[in-house]
Structure formats: C-alpha cells, structure tokens
Amino acid sequence: MTPELGQLALILALLLAAAQGVLPILGAWRGNGALMAVARPAAFGQALFVALAFAILVAAFLGHDFSVQYVADNSNLALPWYYRIAAVWGAHEGSMLLWVSILDVWTLALALFGGRLPEVFRARVLGVLGLIAVGFLAFILFTSNPFLRLLPMPPDGGDLNPVLQDPGMTFHPPVIYMGYVGFSVAFAFSIAALLGGELEQAWVRWARPWTNVAWAFLSAGIVAGSWWAYAELGWGGWWFWDPVENASFMPWLVGTALIHAQAVTEKRGSLRAWTILLSIFAFSLSLLGTFLVRSGVLTSVHSFASDPRRGFYILCFLILVVGGSLLLYALRAPKVAGGKAFRPVSRESAILVGNLMLTVAAAMVLLGTLFPLIGDALALGKISVGPPYFGFLFTLLMLPVVLLLPFGPYLRWGKGETPMLKQVLLRAGLAAAACAIVACFLVNGQAKAIAGVAGAVWVGAGVLLYAFKRWREMPRGRRYPAEMAGMLLAHAGVALFLVGVLLSESLSVTRDVRMAPGEHQQIAGYDFRFDGVTETRGPNWRAEQGTVIVSRGGTIVATMHPQKRSYTREQVQTESAIDPGVTRDLYVALGEPMDKQHIEGAWALRLYYKPFIRWLWAGGLLMMLGGFVGACDRRYRQRRAATVVSAAASEPAMPPALEARA
C-alpha cells in the first residue's frame, strides 16, 4: 500500500509544481498579486509531497520491501542499513527522485529567505524553479517510476552497484546533485530578470551566495568522485576524462566563470548579459550532465541501464530548456545589458579573459565528449576521443588563467595601475623562479614537475602578497571580509592543485608486476614484499585479500591489504590498499591470480608510488571551502536599502577609495 502512496505523492507534487510554475509567472506578467502569491504555498506543498515520496522510498529500502521493483533490484537482505539508504540514489529512478528533492531544498530556501526580493521578481524565480520541477517530476512519473511493483515478490533482492558500496561514495551523488541543481537558482534568477526586462545589481548580489554555494558543492562532489576513482577503480588514476566526469566538470568550469562574472555585475553593473548567458549555460550543462549519465548514450563507468524513451524525454526537455532560454535571451538581453565601461588593464578585463578561457575550455570538453555521438550521427564510424586531446587543450587554455591569477586582486575596477602590477610580477616571478631552480635539482629535470612547482609558487606567492598587503593597509576587522577570504582560499587551492597534479603526474612510479609469495620489488626506495593471498569475508561480499609489507631502509613503513571483492551477483570490485602521506602515497592493487585454481600462488599486482597526489584533492577542497566562506559575506545578508543600489554604495562599510580595491 505505501509504495502507491509514494506514487500518489509524486502525482500531487507534479500538480502543485505545475501551479507553482504557471500561475506566478502569469501573475507577474499581468500584475496580479493573488496569482503571484500562489508561488510560496505551492512551493511548500510541492516540497512536502516530494519529501514524502522520498521518505517512503527510504522506508521501502529499510524495510526490505522487495515487492517494489526498484528496491528488489538495488538491495538485498545482507546489505547494511547505511548502504540501503545510499541505494535510494544507487540507480536511475531513485537518483531522479533525489534530483527533484534537492531542487526542492533549494526552492524552499528561496521561498523562506527570499523575503527581501521584490514580490514580482520572487514570483518569477519560484515560477521558473516550479517549471523545472514539472519537467523532472513528469520524467519520473512517465518514464522512471521508482514505486513500480514487482509481482510475485522475490524472497531476496539483487544488489547495490558495488562501486557505490564505499563510505565516501555514498555521498558523492547527493553532493554532485547539490551543485548541479544549485545552478538552477542562478538560472531562475536570470530567466526572471530576462522576463522582467531588467537586472538590478542588488539582485545579482542576492544571487551570488547561492551560486557560490552551488559551485562549492559541485567542487566537493568532483573531488569526491576523483578520490573515489583513485581509491576504488584500482588504476591509481584520479581523472580519466570519462564522459561522466566531463559531465560534472563542464558545469564546474562554466560555474567558475559565472561566479567571477557575477562579481563584476554586482560591483560594477558591467557584463550583465554575459552573466545571464553564463548562468543559462551552467544550468544547461548540468541538465546535459544528467542526460549523459542517465541516458546511456555514452558508454562510461557511470551509465545505468538505458531506455530510449528516457533519453528521448531528456533530450526534448533539454532542447526546450536550452532553446527556450536562449530564445528569451536573444529577445531580451539587449534590454538588460549595460554597465560601466572599463579599460583594457582593469580587474574586469582580467576576469573577462579568465571567463573566456574557462568557457572555451568547457566548449572544448563538450566537443570531445559529444564527438563520438556526432561521429555516429554523421556516419564517420565508431570514434572515441582519447584523453590526450583533453589534457593538451585544457593545459593550453588554463595557462593564461594561471598566469593572470595573481594580478586579479591587485587590479582596480575600471582602470588598473601598472606599477603595482610590475611589483607583483617581479616578486611573485622571482619567488617562482627561485623555487623552480631548487626544484630542478630535486626532481631530476622533469619539466612537468618544475612547471608545477613554478606555477604553484607563482599563484601562491601572488595570493600571499595580496593577503599581506591587505593586512598592512587595512584596519583590523576589515582586512579579510568573508568574500575576500573566500577568494584567497580558493586561489590558494589552485596553487595546491597545481603542485598535486604536476608533481604526481611527472614523478609517479607505476609498475604492474607478477609476484609470487615472498618476492620483493623495489620502487622509489621502498621495498614491497608480497606475502600471498588469503580468503576473507564481509557482510555481503567475500574477498581475496593480499598482504604486502612495505619497508624502507629495513624499517617497516606499512602493511597493506589490497582486496578483490566478489559481491552477491558475481560483481567483482577491486579494493586497493593505500598508505597515505603528505608527500607520497603508496598504492597496491590486486590484479589477478596467475592460476585461477591456486590463489595462494603468484599474482599480478599493481604497485604505485604517487608523490604529492593528496595535494590535488586538498587544493580542490580549499576551492570548495573558498566557495562556502565567500557565500557567508555579511554584505549578502544586509537588508535592501533601496531598489536601485549603485556600485559605490554597495559597500557602505568601506570608504570609497578603498572600495575600489576590494
């Protein structure tokens, strides 16, 4: 009975979402206050019913209700309770429900804290979010219902995809979705602004923390995904340019451009149309990401069972959303555009160059990701695009960004001063050169590693110099407002990331070897001794577990237990063993037994030495932290003083002369 209630809740939610999507927008158009007032209660009601449906699905998983097809497919009696909850979003249907639930979290937040927005604008924003919810709820109800019954009811279920049976991985999908869906807020703001035909700086100020938080969540999700690929896939790599990784990376790149463009629009009023366009792109790419992952058109680690109806639906939805919003943009953007002019040497220009590079990089990733589809459609043959394409172009495009990054904060809005820049160039350049020379001796002339050290020091020195300058010149208490601190943290994250990527890429030692018990291997000064493989068991898996003793100079550094797990449906999952460290990771993964009948004999093993690899995730986390900290700025919480706020008045806490540098 309860699963049917879940379905009923979804149908009610769909109806309420339709009311939330259509009536307030009509009301805003016609100036009808009663219709506009529908937005909030409809949003609350919709969220309530979606939450109810979600809770019912969770209950079905916790109660082992195998009469529900989705539960029977994705869990079994032996699955621990926490993985049963994670199984809710472990496959297609539930993850769509999660998508809508998270959309409702964002909608609720807007409905609750959106009191400062003008009535008309808020009605439009909530209306747009309602329309998005209609699209997804209809998708769930018509093509991927998680509450379908399975009769007769099986005594036990299947299994949760074993790649998801990892503590870190359980949170990866919801966090990624928080990011994806979070861009819907920026999108709704832009569409509302286009509908109304005006974009006030105050509204952009209001949209900024939301975008920052969404971006921070997406960063966290990507870091988690990359970490998982490293720890779980057993290949020791952290990024594969896999279609689904790209799917989350494209909105991130555009989102990064967006948060910077929003800063310009909020502070100066310039680049309005560009900001709107970017928020449309960011959300469209989030939808495309969902499409790529869910439709199964591209073969990848993440693709779930494919159903052409679903792909077709999302494709239509995507065309409607992207096409519709771009059409609206084409019609209305000229009306919205405007703002202060700026010189070629100014903070606006620097941000614009960075924006350009980031969006071109996103376009490049998009082309490479969709190229197999294009090739297929044009009958060019079955093509795949190799990772070197992405690696080469991405490095090329990010080079100007890294080079420009230290200058950004020093440049004034409108018109920058060149002497200051020369000083930065000299100091950060000297620091980078000095460290690069030192690095030359330590890394045996590996160009990539030296570039990594130099780039990281360049960015890091730039950030530190600016932080020091603020410390010296600003009075206590105004030195690092949250927005500033967030920016410094995120930029410092870039420096850490560069160290991690370039040092681990260039100095890693990876070796696939055949080892019999008792044999030794030397890698980067470490001695790996293989002590054979034994059988072991977990709650819902059995595994072959190896023992590898790592020592250095006679002292034991680590005892590592890589596993090869078999789950209930004969799904095999490699669990690598990692000995973490600040300057290096040691990584062992089981390959396969040389003789399948004698697992106690010789095995193929992967032995890796990965220097500084942790720094790249630390960098990603720092960027995430920057996003969250930046969103906490007091300015965003101040009450709206007047309908039109000029740039100079937007920072009442600072004298105008200093404001220009903030």
Added chain:
Amino acid sequence: MNPTRKRRLIVVLLIFAASAVAVSLGVFALQRNMNYLFTPSQVQRGEASNYPTFRLGGMVKSGSIQRSNDSLKVTFTVVDADGNMPVEYTGILPDLFRDDQSVIATGHMDHARFVATEVLAKHDETYMPKELKDAMAKAHQGRAMPANADQGESP
C-alpha cells in the same frame, strides 16, 4: 571610420583570430586522438589498414586466454560472427575479463596479431556496449546480437 567603429572592428577581428586559433588547435588535437572501433572481420577485410592505432571490439573466444609463465604477457582471441583476431597484451586485465565476454582493446597491428595497450571489459555476458553492438551488426547484417544492456565498466 570613427574611433568607436575602429575599436569595435579591432575587437571583432581579435575575437575572430582567437576563435580561428582555438578551432584549429581543437581540430588538430581531435584528429590526433580519435580512435576508430573495428571488429575482427572488419580488420580482416582491411578496413582498419589506414589507421596506425585503433580499437578492436568483439568477444573473447572461449578457452583462448593463455598466460605466460614468467611475465604478465597474455594472449587471447577476439571473435565476432565471421572473423577472429589474436591479441597480445602485457599487463593486468580488468576485473570482468573472461571467456565469452565482450571487450574493447586499444592498440595496433603487428603482422597478423593485434598488440593491445589497453583492454576494457564490460559487466556481465549479456551486456554489450552499444557502439560495439552497432559495429558488429554493421559488419554482418542480419544476425542476432545480444541486445540486453547493463552498466559498463571502464577505467
């Protein structure tokens, strides 16, 4: 030409030049990193002869997997309905590599043998990647191919 127009012209030209550079770099990188997928019978008909490296897709022939005794070298035969191709690979095979499993190997031809640098296998035996299914259907039309789709695994 007034100054505003001149400035706009410069901006437009710069954007044009930048996009030309971006597009040519993109095409260059794309061309060098495109891998085509062929089945054994297509390779035997010589369709892959123009490509130094390509991807070979098919099923692992039952009982054809042979491990070397002292190294990680392994040989196996990839088949489709009409053709077969011996493959040589040195390294660790994916978790799901076994007999009658659909695989995609990236590598090059060395005389009559395909030397793989990377081997990907997909989940259960009823599964076949869509692109491989299409390629095999194209190679010999009219034969039934396993159609069930399930999740894939690749690095």
